[in-house]
Amino acid sequence: xxxxxxxxxxxxxxxxxxxxxxxxxxxxxxxxxxxxxxxxxxxxxxxxxxxxxxxxxxxxxxxxxxxxxxxxxxxxxxxxxxxxxxxxxxxxxxxxxxxxxxxxxxxxxxxxxxxxxxxx
Numbered sequence: 001x002x003x004x005x006x007x008x009x010x011x012x013x014x015x016x017x018x019x020x021x022x023x024x025x026x027x028x029x030x031x032x033x034x035x036x037x038x039x040x041x042x043x044x045x046x047x048x049x050x051x052x053x054x055x056x057x058x059x060x061x062x063x064x065x066x067x068x069x070x071x072x073x074x075x076x077x078x079x080x081x082x083x084x085x086x087x088x089x090x091x092x093x094x095x096x097x098x099x100x101x102x103x104x105x106x107x108x109x110x111x112x113x114x115x116x117x118x119x120x
Contacts, residue, residue: 040115041071042094043108045086050106056080056093063100072096072107076119088112095119 044050044066053060057080066072073096080093085105090112092104109115 039073039075041073042115044068044070044072044102045106045108048086048106050102052096052100052102054099054101056101058083060101066102072102074107074109074116076117077104077114078119 047068049068050066050070051062052064052066054063056078059081072094074094075097076095077092078095078101079091080101081103082089082091083103083105085103087105087108090103090105092114093101094104094107094109094116095101
């Protein structure tokens, strides 16, 4: 697979995006026209660089740090360490990639509860 360095995308994949209430839904389709799963991206709190951790708590190692203005997909959510942030205090953690979690206290989901399935 080749990646277009100017856009960071596979030239064989078309994307469509729409915004609603601050969320960004991205759906990808392959060149053959088959749709991949749609995923909603949520914004990180303005002005924050957020640590992405290997598990649902601050005792887990930092995998990377999200830049100011980042958005994240939420594939599933799970309970973990209670954290306070700009969107309140919560024990909910968002799985943004395989083995990567951010506290929901820093993600603008528009909800105090689950917005994605529970992680298994």
